[in-house]
Amino acid sequence: MSGLTFDLIKTDGKARLGTLMTAHGPIDTPAFMPVGTAATVKAMTPEAVAGTGAQIILANTYHLMLRPGAERVERFGGLHKFMNWPGPILTDSGGFQVMSLSELRKLEEEGVTFRSHVDGAYHKLTPERAIQIQHMLDADITMVLDECTPYPAEDNAVKDSMELSMRWAARSKKAFRESKGYGLFGIVQGGVHAEFRERSAKALIDIGFDGYAVGGLAVGEGRELMFSTLDVTVPHLPPDRPRYLMGVGKPEDLVGAIRRGIDMFDCVLPTRSGRTDQAFTRRGTLNMRNARHRDDPRPIDPDCACYACSNYSRGYLHHLIQAKEILAAMLMTWHNLHYYQELMKGMRDAIAEGGLDAFTAVFAAEQAAGDIEPV
Amino acid sequence: MSGLTFDLIKTDGKARLGTLMTAHGPIDTPAFMPVGTAATVKAMTPEAVAGTGAQIILANTYHLMLRPGAERVERFGGLHKFMNWPGPILTDSGGFQVMSLSELRKLEEEGVTFRSHVDGAYHKLTPERAIQIQHMLDADITMVLDECTPYPAEDNAVKDSMELSMRWAARSKKAFRESKGYGLFGIVQGGVHAEFRERSAKALIDIGFDGYAVGGLAVGEGRELMFSTLDVTVPHLPPDRPRYLMGVGKPEDLVGAIRRGIDMFDCVLPTRSGRTDQAFTRRGTLNMRNARHRDDPRPIDPDCACYACSNYSRGYLHHLIQAKEILAAMLMTWHNLHYYQELMKGMRDAIAEGGLDAFTAVFAAEQAAGDIEPV
Numbered sequence: 001m002s003g004l005t006f007d008l009i010k011t012d013g014k015a016r017l018g019t020l021m022t023a024h025g026p027i028d029t030p031a032f033m034p035v036g037t038a039a040t041v042k043a044m045t046p047e048a049v050a051g052t053g054a055q056i057i058l059a060n061t062y063h064l065m066l067r068p069g070a071e072r073v074e075r076f077g078g079l080h081k082f083m084n085w086p087g088p089i090l091t092d093s094g095g096f097q098v099m100s101l102s103e104l105r106k107l108e109e110e111g112v113t114f115r116s117h118v119d120g121a122y123h124k125l126t127p128e129r130a131i132q133i134q135h136m137l138d139a140d141i142t143m144v145l146d147e148c149t150p151y152p153a154e155d156n157a158v159k160d161s162m163e164l165s166m167r168w169a170a171r172s173k174k175a176f177r178e179s180k181g182y183g184l185f186g187i188v189q190g191g192v193h194a195e196f197r198e199r200s201a202k203a204l205i206d207i208g209f210d211g212y213a214v215g216g217l218a219v220g221e222g223r224e225l226m227f228s229t230l231d232v233t234v235p236h237l238p239p240d241r242p243r244y245l246m247g248v249g250k251p252e253d254l255v256g257a258i259r260r261g262i263d264m265f266d267c268v269l270p271t272r273s274g275r276t277d278q279a280f281t282r283r284g285t286l287n288m289r290n291a292r293h294r295d296d297p298r299p300i301d302p303d304c305a306c307y308a309c310s311n312y313s314r315g316y317l318h319h320l321i322q323a324k325e326i327l328a329a330m331l332m333t334w335h336n337l338h339y340y341q342e343l344m345k346g347m348r349d350a351i352a353e354g355g356l357d358a359f360t361a362v363f364a365a366e367q368a369a370g371d372i373e374p375v
Numbered sequence: 376m377s378g379l380t381f382d383l384i385k386t387d388g389k390a391r392l393g394t395l396m397t398a399h400g401p402i403d404t405p406a407f408m409p410v411g412t413a414a415t416v417k418a419m420t421p422e423a424v425a426g427t428g429a430q431i432i433l434a435n436t437y438h439l440m441l442r443p444g445a446e447r448v449e450r451f452g453g454l455h456k457f458m459n460w461p462g463p464i465l466t467d468s469g470g471f472q473v474m475s476l477s478e479l480r481k482l483e484e485e486g487v488t489f490r491s492h493v494d495g496a497y498h499k500l501t502p503e504r505a506i507q508i509q510h511m512l513d514a515d516i517t518m519v520l521d522e523c524t525p526y527p528a529e530d531n532a533v534k535d536s537m538e539l540s541m542r543w544a545a546r547s548k549k550a551f552r553e554s555k556g557y558g559l560f561g562i563v564q565g566g567v568h569a570e571f572r573e574r575s576a577k578a579l580i581d582i583g584f585d586g587y588a589v590g591g592l593a594v595g596e597g598r599e600l601m602f603s604t605l606d607v608t609v610p611h612l613p614p615d616r617p618r619y620l621m622g623v624g625k626p627e628d629l630v631g632a633i634r635r636g637i638d639m640f641d642c643v644l645p646t647r648s649g650r651t652d653q654a655f656t657r658r659g660t661l662n663m664r665n666a667r668h669r670d671d672p673r674p675i676d677p678d679c680a681c682y683a684c685s686n687y688s689r690g691y692l693h694h695l696i697q698a699k700e701i702l703a704a705m706l707m708t709w710h711n712l713h714y715y716q717e718l719m720k721g722m723r724d725a726i727a728e729g730g731l732d733a734f735t736a737v738f739a740a741e742q743a744a745g746d747i748e749p750v
Binding site: 038063067068072075076082083307313330 | 419420442443451457458459672682688690694695698700701702
């Protein structure tokens with residue numbers, strides 16, 4: 001019995017329109033999940049995050065287990081209550097950040113040992129502990145612990161890594177406590193190798209999960225190889241379960257992946273870019289630190305209805321950035337998250353109307369056109 | 376003809392309840408003005424600032440003339456439009472910051488020459504230029520340029536400085552373009568010297584202003600000397616005009632100054648303290664970085680109705696601070712500004728009911744009681 005209900009409403013080519021129901025509410029797919037690493041989507045109130053259209057956020061198990069600690073979050077009643085986000089939350093397993101952020105790690109069959117980047121203390125993360133932590137965090141969607149295979153790597157290393165992840169996936173499933181509205185996702189690995197990806201998908205399906213993630217992409221292989229890997233992976237995933245491409249990505253990546261049958265995404269790009277002065281628009285990315293915006297009375301995007309574009313000029317945002325004001329990060333993040341959610345909504349509407357090809361053509365043409373001209 | 380209408384509604388002892396009407400709306404006095412130095416109240420949206428109860432904010436002429444430049448703000452339609460704050464704005468003259476922030480200044484009868492802390496460029500600020508800049512910023516309340524007398528200083532130096540400020544006040548008045556809803560405030564100087572304060576007040580009254588500020592206090596003289604200086608200054612100010620104590624202060628300072636007949640305040644304390652982890656409460660100041668808050672599920676103040684206290688625990692705020700999250704500054708600032716506005720509202724209500732002594736006794740007892748006990 002599955003803990004998460006997924007309704008597939010309509011398809012357009014390989015793209016899918018659906019609704020995923022969780023304990024804390026529904027998620028319209030395709031969906032983009034803003035990243036709330038340390039139990040906060042940086043520079044945003046939860047109400048503002050919801051106001052951009054986001055229905056689900058992602059939180060990072062690695063960060064939260066180190067600070068404030070999963071046991072502490074549980075004592076506070078779980079992440080939703082702790083951080084004042086009443087909607088669904090997906091937590092990653094911590095595996096990816098152990099590899100990328102911690103020191104002195106040791107990878108064994110049992111799990112991974114690492115040193116905290118916060119205080120230098122040693123920790124061990126096993127598939128069972130990763131599940132336990134995510135239960136304590138009260139994640140609606142829990143991810144299995146996996147090894148994110150380095151890229152590039154020799155075929156044998158990719159295969160060994162994938163097979164370890166599959167054994168960990170089976171242990172994760174066994175440790176997961178089933179409950180209505182809560183679900184566990186497996187993660188397909190196998191690098192950019194079609195056969196390994198297929199074997200990984202089949203191994204996960206044999207175990208049985210509420211959803212299937214594609215991991216180990218957007219790690220330097222490039223868009224073409226990422227897309228071709230999706231082409232040889234997604235067909236092996238069950239059509240009645242949600243599919244989640246982890247850590248992706250740029251607007252063009254989302255459009256291409258949705259056209260290849262992906263339903264869910266997460267990425268730090270809109271939030272991190274917001275804090276580094278980059279604004280996403282239908283007509284490409286703008287560096288608001290650029291002096292050409294200094295006297296511009298127009299919003300970032302005159303067609304955008306977000307809080308930042310409704311109330312502030314490019315000139316003001318440029319000023320806030322120059323003055324290193326916190327409001328700059330707040331407004332830029334707000335705009336970027338709104339842009340990402342509007343893109344998702346546009347894709348969902350296009351799938352609903354069977355007009356995804358036309359939507360994609362307009363998207364590509366507008367991105368290529370570049371910034372609107374000054375009046 | 377006065378540009379600002381001031382209605383004195385009621386008094387309780389020397390304390391006054393009033394309403395000051397400006398071009399951008401009314402201000403209930405006693406009033407606390409949050410500081411929006413660089414055309415933003417740091418870490419707050421304007422809507423959030425208004426939500427705390429603030430009706431007027433202060434912006435700093437020195438910062439804005441250097442960046443983004445007064446001419447630029449004027450091209451954007453003035454500060455209200457530029458920063459999305461539709462309410463009243465008071466701008467200081469820039470004089471105080473020239474003395475405290477800039478380098479290589481030269482003080483002459485004509486004005487003051489200084490080097491920008493932003494880009495090292497030389498600027499000159501005269502009484503006329505200070506008024507012109509504030510007109511370009513579209514300030515509802517403009518302040519005369521004055522010299523903030525250093526403390527401590529010899530009597531002769533205090534007198535000379537005060538007299539220069541009075542000559543500058545006359546030039547400021549002459550340069551000010553009168554308009555309905557817009558007003559010019561003079562600034563009483565004279566250090567902690569009763570006779571100089573009286574002479575300064577009389578000189579300003581002879582010139583004639585829409586309101587009278589008390590400057591040159593809270594510069595290290597201590598609360599007792601500040602209060603005794605107010606005691607010998609306020610009686611010389613016209614009762615039918617608002618009185619503004621510049622750059623003050625702590626909650627106890629506001630209560631004491633209101634009891635001495637002051638109507639308006641500004642201070643960076645609630646906002647700056649919010650960014651350095653200090654929370655103001657009825658029962659004193661809390662350092663939210665302190666580990667004792669780590670597991671505390673209670674809000675900063677259970678009796679506070681602010682956004683932070685309505686939705687977040689001390690434990691969560693402590694976590695945000697430890698993780699250096701922007702939301703920490705946002706929530707702490709929000710709470711502190713709300714506390715200051717509630718204190719002002721409490722004082723206004725007490726004056727309206729003739730119960731200021733009782734209010735003051737409760738205020739002092741609660742401040743002395745210290746933090747609420749853990750449950």
